[in-house]
Amino acid sequence: MNADQNPARNASATAADAPGAPVIHAIIPAGGAGTRLWPLSRKGRPKFLLDLTGAGRSLLQGTVARLAPLAATTTVVTGVAHVAAVARQLPDLPEENLLAEPAPRDSMAAIGLAAAVIARRHGREAIVGSFAADHLVADAAAFRNAVRQAAALAAADWLVTIGIEATGPSTAFGYIHAGAALDVPGAPDGRRVLGFTEKPDAATAAAYLAAGDYRWNAGMFVVRAGVLLDHLAALRPALAAGIDEIAAAWDAPERDSVMARVWPALEAIAIDHAIAEPVAAAGGVATVPGDMGWDDVGGFDTLAELIAPCQAGPAAGAAVLGEADVEAVDAAGALVASTSGRKVVLLGTPGVVVVDTPDALLVTTPERAQDVKGVVDRLKAEGRDALL
Amino acid sequence: MNADQNPARNASATAADAPGAPVIHAIIPAGGAGTRLWPLSRKGRPKFLLDLTGAGRSLLQGTVARLAPLAATTTVVTGVAHVAAVARQLPDLPEENLLAEPAPRDSMAAIGLAAAVIARRHGREAIVGSFAADHLVADAAAFRNAVRQAAALAAADWLVTIGIEATGPSTAFGYIHAGAALDVPGAPDGRRVLGFTEKPDAATAAAYLAAGDYRWNAGMFVVRAGVLLDHLAALRPALAAGIDEIAAAWDAPERDSVMARVWPALEAIAIDHAIAEPVAAAGGVATVPGDMGWDDVGGFDTLAELIAPCQAGPAAGAAVLGEADVEAVDAAGALVASTSGRKVVLLGTPGVVVVDTPDALLVTTPERAQDVKGVVDRLKAEGRDALL
Numbered sequence: 008m009n010a011d012q013n014p015a016r017n018a019s020a021t022a023a024d025a026p027g028a029p030v031i032h033a034i035i036p037a038g039g040a041g042t043r044l045w046p047l048s049r050k051g052r053p054k055f056l057l058d059l060t061g062a063g064r065s066l067l068q069g070t071v072a073r074l075a076p077l078a079a080t081t082t083v084v085t086g087v088a089h090v091a092a093v094a095r096q097l098p099d100l101p102e103e104n105l106l107a108e109p110a111p112r113d114s115m116a117a118i119g120l121a122a123a124v125i126a127r128r129h130g131r132e133a134i135v136g137s138f139a140a141d142h143l144v145a146d147a148a149a150f151r152n153a154v155r156q157a158a159a160l161a162a163a164d165w166l167v168t169i170g171i172e173a174t175g176p177s178t179a180f181g182y183i184h185a186g187a188a189l190d191v192p193g194a195p196d197g198r199r200v201l202g203f204t205e206k207p208d209a210a211t212a213a214a215y216l217a218a219g220d221y222r223w224n225a226g227m228f229v230v231r232a233g234v235l236l237d238h239l240a241a242l243r244p245a246l247a248a249g250i251d252e253i254a255a256a257w258d259a260p261e262r263d264s265v266m267a268r269v270w271p272a273l274e275a276i277a278i279d280h281a282i283a284e285p286v287a288a289a290g291g292v293a294t295v296p297g298d299m300g301w302d303d304v305g306g307f308d309t310l311a312e313l314i315a316p317c318q319a320g321p322a323a324g325a326a327v328l329g330e331a332d333v334e335a336v337d338a339a340g341a342l343v344a345s346t347s348g349r350k351v352v353l354l355g356t357p358g359v360v361v362v363d364t365p366d367a368l369l370v371t372t373p374e375r376a377q378d379v380k381g382v383v384d385r386l387k388a389e390g391r392d393a394l395l
Numbered sequence: 396m397n398a399d400q401n402p403a404r405n406a407s408a409t410a411a412d413a414p415g416a417p418v419i420h421a422i423i424p425a426g427g428a429g430t431r432l433w434p435l436s437r438k439g440r441p442k443f444l445l446d447l448t449g450a451g452r453s454l455l456q457g458t459v460a461r462l463a464p465l466a467a468t469t470t471v472v473t474g475v476a477h478v479a480a481v482a483r484q485l486p487d488l489p490e491e492n493l494l495a496e497p498a499p500r501d502s503m504a505a506i507g508l509a510a511a512v513i514a515r516r517h518g519r520e521a522i523v524g525s526f527a528a529d530h531l532v533a534d535a536a537a538f539r540n541a542v543r544q545a546a547a548l549a550a551a552d553w554l555v556t557i558g559i560e561a562t563g564p565s566t567a568f569g570y571i572h573a574g575a576a577l578d579v580p581g582a583p584d585g586r587r588v589l590g591f592t593e594k595p596d597a598a599t600a601a602a603y604l605a606a607g608d609y610r611w612n613a614g615m616f617v618v619r620a621g622v623l624l625d626h627l628a629a630l631r632p633a634l635a636a637g638i639d640e641i642a643a644a645w646d647a648p649e650r651d652s653v654m655a656r657v658w659p660a661l662e663a664i665a666i667d668h669a670i671a672e673p674v675a676a677a678g679g680v681a682t683v684p685g686d687m688g689w690d691d692v693g694g695f696d697t698l699a700e701l702i703a704p705c706q707a708g709p710a711a712g713a714a715v716l717g718e719a720d721v722e723a724v725d726a727a728g729a730l731v732a733s734t735s736g737r738k739v740v741l742l743g744t745p746g747v748v749v750v751d752t753p754d755a756l757l758v759t760t761p762e763r764a765q766d767v768k769g770v771v772d773r774l775k776a777e778g779r780d781a782l783l
Contacts, residue, residue, distance in 0.1 A: 046738075321773075334770065337763070350434075350755040350782055352770050355763035356747065363756055367738040368749070370758060375725070375743035382722065382740050394738055 030158035031229060032133050033078035034121040035070055036114055037085040037093060037140035042383040043306040043376065046367035047344055050395045055140035056092050059304055060313055061328055066304065067140045068096055073147055074138060077154050082106060082125065083140070084117040103258065109270050114226070115246065115281040116273045119239055122232045123254030131233025134161045137278075138227050143313065145300025153297035157229035159193030165293040166238065166286050167229040168200065170222025172298035176212035179305055181205055181224040181279070185294050200292035203284050222294065225301055228278065238282045238291075246274045246281070306376035307360045311342040325353060331363075342373075367394055418546035419617060420521050421466035422509040424502055425455055425473040425481060425528035430771040431694040431764065434755035435732055438783045443528035444480050447692055448701055449716055454529045454692065456484055461535055462526060465542050470494060470513065471528070472505040491646065497658050502614070503634065503669040504661045507627055510620045511642030519621025522549045525666075526615050531701065533688025541685035545617035547581030553681040554626065554674050555617040556588065558610025560686040564600035567693055567765075569593055569612040569667070573682050588680035591672050610682065613689055616666065626670045626679075634662045634669070695748045696761035699730040713741060719751070730761075755782055 041054025048054045055067040062069060071081055084106040085093050094105060106121060118137045125133055136154060144150045157167040170183040186199040203224060207215060215221035240247040249269050256265035286292050302309060314326035317335075322343070325335035331345035338353035345351050345363035353359060360376065362369040371379065386394050429442025436442045443455040450457060459469055472494040473481050482493060494509055506525045513521055524542060532538045545555040558571040574587040591612060595603060603609035616623075628635040637657050644653035674680050690697060702714035705723075710731070713723035719733035726741035733739050733751035741747060748764065750757040759767065774782050 046740075334773070336766070336770070345756075347756075349753070350774075350779070352434075352755070352757045352759075354757065354759035354766055354770060356758050356760060359744065359747070359758060361756070361758055365737070367740070368733075368735075368751055368756065369740045369742065370744050370747060370749055371740075371742035372744060378724070378742055382724070382742060385722070386738075391738070 029077060029079035030134065030155055031074075031077055031079070031136035032125045032129060032232075033071075033074040033081045034118055034125075034135050034137040035067070035074070035081065035083045035140045036117045036121075036137065037067055037083055037089065038108075038111060038114075038117070039139075039141060041141060041304075043379045044304070044310070045362075045379055045383045046364045046369055046394070047346070047362055051088065052092075053089065053141075054304065056089065056096065059310060059328070060143065065096055066143065067093065069143065070138060070140050071097055071100070073144055073150060074136075077136070077151060077158075080104060080125070080129070082121045084108060084121050085140075086111060109267060111275070112270065112273045113275040114278045115239070115243070115276045116250065116270070118228070118278050119235070119246065119250045120253055122235045123250050124257045126232035126236060127254055127257070129232075131231065131236070133232045134158050134229060135232050135235065136227070136229040139225070139303070141304065142225065143300075143302040143304055145302075146298075149297060149299035153196075153295050153299065154229065156194040156196055156295040157227075160189065160191050160197045160293045160295065161229045161231055161234070162193075163191050164231060164234050165189075165191075165197075166234060166283065166291055167197075167293045167295060168283065169225065169227040169229070169297045170294040171225045171301045172296055173216055173221060173223050176209065176216045177223065178206055178209055178212050180303075182207065182212075182215050182221040183224050183294050185220045185222060185296070189293055191293075194293075194295060196295050197293050198296075199290065200287045200294045202287050203279060222296060223301075224279070225297075225303070226279070227297075228283070235282070238286055242285055243274065243276070243281050246276070249273045306379065307342060307344075307362065307371065308373035308376035310344075311340070311360065311373050311376075314342065316340070417465055417467035418522065418543055419462075419465055419467070419524035420513045420517060420620070421459075421462040421469040422506055422513075422523050422525040423455070423458055423462070423469065423471045423528045424505045424509075424525065425471055425477065426496075426499060426502075426505070427527075427529060429529060429692075431767045432692070432698070433750075433767055433771045434752045434757055434782070435734070435750055439476065440480075441477065441529075442692065444477065444484065447698060447716070448531065453484055454531065455481065457531065458526060458528050459485055459488070461532055461538060462524070465524070465539060465546075468492060468513070468517070470509045472496060472509050473528075474499060497655060499663070500658065500661045501663040502666045503627070503631070503664045504638065504658075506616070506666050507623070507634065507638045508641055510623050511638050512645045514620035514624060515642055515645070517620075519619065519624070521620045522546050522617060523620050523623065524615070524617040527613070527691075529692065530613065531688075531690040531692055533690075534686075537685060537687035541584075541683045541687065542617065544582040544584055544683040545615075545681075548577065548579050548585045548681045548683065549617045549619055549622070550581075551579050552619060552622050553577075553579075553585075554622060554671065554679055555585075555681045555683060556671065557613065557615040557617070557685045558682040559613045559689045560684055561604055561609060561611050564597065564604045565611065566594055566597055566600050568691075570595065570600075570603050570609040571612050571682050573608045573610060573684070577681055579681075582681075582683060584683050585681050586684075587678070588675045588682045590675050591667060610684060611689075612667070613685075613691070614667070615685075616671070623670070626674055630673055631662065631664070631669050634664070637661045694764035694767060695730060695732075695750065695759065696764035698732075699728070699748065699761050702730065704728070 041048040082104045090107045160167045182204045184201040186201040189197040322333040322335045324339040325341040328344035335353040340358040342360045429436040470492045475495045478495045548555045570592045572589040574589040577585040710721040710723045712727040713729040716732040723741040728746040
């Protein structure tokens with residue numbers, strides 16, 4: 008990777024140009040294989056490490072670049088299996104800001120440990136913002152505006168979540184129920200959160216959309232490190248104590264031994280269940296709406312919409328991911344993702360999804376994109392580990 | 396290849412069991428890449444060398460086996476590029492019966508030279524039968540019956556063609572127009588041929604089918620070697636002289652030098668135009684109907700009909716060629732031909748055709764199968780020779 012392709016460095020340059028100072032310490036939990044994107048995504052090559060839109064950078068690199076103008080520091084939390092790949096993709100990330108989980112313990116332990124380390128380094132007043140490594144945001148300015156408002160609310164000791172403007176009655180996301188407006192300087196759009204919902208059924212989702220007070224929960228949290236840790240200590244004292252013990256040893260020689268001893272015993276629970284839901288019930292959560300072209304790239308159906316079809320050339324009419332050697336004849340709306348280097352020809356197959364990798368080929372349609380998970384489940388059940 | 400898989404040897408065993416003696420000297424022109432079956436078929440791996448139905452033998456091996464009960468000798472004519480592959484697939488074929496064309500000169504030169512060599516070895520009274528190397532016949536007994544009747548007509552000095560019972564108004568074949576019945580012993584179904592037609596348009600094909608006197612021309616000719624050579628001498632004297640010069644040197648040390656000098660100058664013309672059509676016009680061609688489950692495996696549409704769908708297992712409902720590792724979910728009527736060794740998953744794509752080879756992937760439908768030729772033409776125009 009040469010300097011021009013280094014997203015962290017480019018992002019830093021952008022940060023210098025952007026108005027305003029850093030307002031958060033960014034935490035990026037980088038986990039989740041993205042099984043619905045098999046065979047493109049694999050256990051050893053998870054979704055966040057992939058360039059899924061032909062942008063020339065992975066979703067993780069895009070996330071770091073997007074946060075750079077806002078973040079005084081960036082901390083990535085990932086599984087030990089992916090530490091090397093993350094380090095290579097983010098050459099400017101300080102090694103001490105790359106937290107390796109010996110085993111997955113869900114988002115509360117990951118975000119909690121990062122927040123605890125940041126609190127010890129930068130003080131409990133420091134505002135942290137946690138953002139998934141494998142989402143896309145089309146409108147970076149709208150994203151920055153939402154994060155800055157969220158930071159203003161966090162400075163007033165709110166636990167803040169950014170609520171994504173629902174563009175349809177999706178059943179794939181949980182929803183945030185927004186209540187009354189809050190009067191906090193620097194956060195004109197801030198509202199109290201009445202509660203979080205699980206993924207709804209279609210009728211409920213339609214009702215949420217009609218009501219207008221519901222937003223998609225994209226797992227974006229902004230909060231003072233000390234506020235987060237205090238909530239955690241009150242709600243999950245054992246987990247909080249374990250995290251505190253690791254954080255105390257993090258910048259000391261004992262880090263590895265303490266991590267190895269304490270981490271495996273930590274409770275595995277999502278931050279939503281551990282903190283966001285009970286704190287919302289107690290009236291301590293605020294939200295900022297974000298209409299930012301957000302996408303979690305949940306499957307090939309989404310991907311087909313994200314990649315613009317070729318306007319000319321042999322693959323005209325089809326969306327082609329990467330440098331694939333594709334000829335598409337009467338295949339409008341088709342999606343081709345090919346990493347095998349082979350010649351791929353579509354002939355009279357509009358809308359087909361073809362995912363071509365060196366050891367596995369998937370041919371499907373956007374309508375069936377969510378069923379790809381079942382294929383992976385079956386491969387797992389059959390013990391086809393090399394394909395996972 | 397072990398002895399049990401040797402089709403020529405198995406075929407000989409069948410010949411011993413079959414009623415009746417050999418009635419022809421078989422000639423098998425093995426040419427034609429089969430571009431409509433790209434990327435399965437290639438210039439260097441033409442259709443006749445492929446096992447296209449999972450029968451465990453190539454179309455060429457199947458053709459030799461089918462002719463074995465009928466043939467006193469078998470002669471294969473192929474391009475120099477394919478001599479080694481043909482020799483390996485047919486280990487029992489005598490080397491002197493494998494005729495290598497230094498350059499393609501169409502079917503008249505190929506069949507004419509084989510007939511001339513057979514005439515010199517076995518006499519001009521010998522009956523030759525010419526059959527393409529890359530066709531399928533489901534009903535071997537019906538085929539043998541038709542060839543035996545054709546041989547009886549040939550013994551009465553007719554040029555005989557076997558006419559395939561038309562099962563639909565195909566526009567992919569030329570037609571044979573059958574006239575009055577002939578009264579030749581051993582050929583109860585023999586009829587005079589009124590003429591040959593080019594591939595018709597759809598309306599004409601429908602009219603042929605309704606009339607009932609038209610049969611598909613599969614290029615199966617049975618005739619005394621001397622009769623064929625006499626027709627050739629009368630109709631194409633220069634070509635006949637060239638062929639005679641090569642044949643005279645065939646079983647002598649001068650074979651290669653004479654072949655190298657004379658062959659390239661021979662006229663390139665199909666046997667249909669050179670002999671069959673003018674002789675039919677003069678009343679010298681007879682036909683025997685054959686309702687034998689014939690197929691020229693002209694494309695993936697045909698292939699999809701020839702291969703029975705899997706009844707059980709992960710690929711149930713789809714037709715799978717070879718040992719491919721396929722999972723098919725809601726993909727009834729799909730065809731998968733995979734030689735890449737990869738896992739292939741079809742998910743919600745009924746009727747799709749997926750042809751998966753190490754360096755090229757084709758995704759199409761039976762409706763577009765005939766347009767595959769255009770893909771190959773474009774690759775050729777682009778100079779993508781490695782893919783041809």
